[in-house]
Amino acid sequence: MEISYSELEGLSINLTVKNNSGILARATILFPLVAEFECISMNFYELHHGVLKIDLTENASAVDSHFYRNIDPHSYRKKLATYDPHARFGLAEYFIPGNDSYLRVIGSKYQITETA
Template sequence: MRLIPEKTPFRISTTDLEVKYTESGGVIIRLDVQTLDDAIHHRYREIQLKFTTVAELRCITLNLFEQYAGNIDISLPEGEGITYWEQYGYPSDSGLYQVIPSTILEEKEKLFDPHSRLNLRHYLIAGYDSYIEIIASGYSQE
């Protein structure tokens, strides 16, 4: 599985994820993150990610990296840590990923989006002892 970290101004640092799904409103995920300032001062904050046009949501109560040990390739840029974050404005590994290529999306895209209008993507959010997979058009931070 190849994971591409999303370029976000935060990194996910959570032991608890909360998911709210409504048919008309999409998916809202509440989780703990750190901004650059939070990381420097060892603080955390709660945010919500809102996913719109959701085709599929899966919540798995297993540690992602233990479940797929040796089978995950995270495409990280050169450099890491606070210095990288300060230079580029986002952490090298946000904990929010796109799965590329996605076998799930390839298998179900004709079912979810037969006319290729939704621009669906396969996202993965890694918690501590669980992870979330979501097929959606996009997300916003609230």
């Protein structure tokens, strides 16, 4: 996981991922508007075991992308009140786990691109 941030371009996260064909590829997640991000040097799944629920039941054939959006804005409402008190930016909390660390982002809509 490689991270770069600029006030002009936002947060860019470069990852090595398996594409739908099972082939390793490079992908970039771009958050043009970011209120907060942090890298936590602990295993995401161990730290959040029993606390966060990953629900893939909507689509039985879904593949776990390891890119999660927190669907409970109540859990980070204080952050939203600070960064977006008028709810103009559409901020949400996202988690991107690595091997033994993870990234937590409070940002707006994002774009994902895959490169060769």
